[in-house]
Amino acid sequence: MQSEKLFDGEDLARIEALRLDPEAKPGYCLIKSCLAWDDERPDGVTKEAWYTLCDLWIARSFLHRGKEIGGNMVDPDYYKNV
Numbered sequence: 001m002q003s004e005k006l007f008d009g010e011d012l013a014r015i016e017a018l019r020l021d022p023e024a025k026p027g028y029c030l031i032k033s034c035l036a037w038d039d040e041r042p043d044g045v046t047k048e049a050w051y052t053l054c055d056l057w058i059a060r061s062f063l064h065r066g067k068e069i070g071g072n073m074v075d076p077d078y079y080k081n082v
Contacts, residue, residue: 006056006082011049014042029054034061055082 007015021039028035034057045053059079062069069080 006052007049011042011045014045015049015053018042029057032058032061034058035064052082055079 005012018039021037024037024039026035026037032054034054036057040053040057042049042053055078059069059082062079069076
């Protein structure tokens, strides 16, 4: 289990400030092969935080499809840890 924080400082504050929009519709990202909702996309986070969020969405897509996380990815252990 990963023990280090994925987000901190202003990135964490911006992510924690997000609020659920029950009317939000998911958008599919073909490049990442995952769904993401507009209410999951914080403005103004660092590039590193954005990439980590994308990695979490990718890992969630494996769970949603009932697949092994990172199954046929270049570094499956990375996605399992995220």
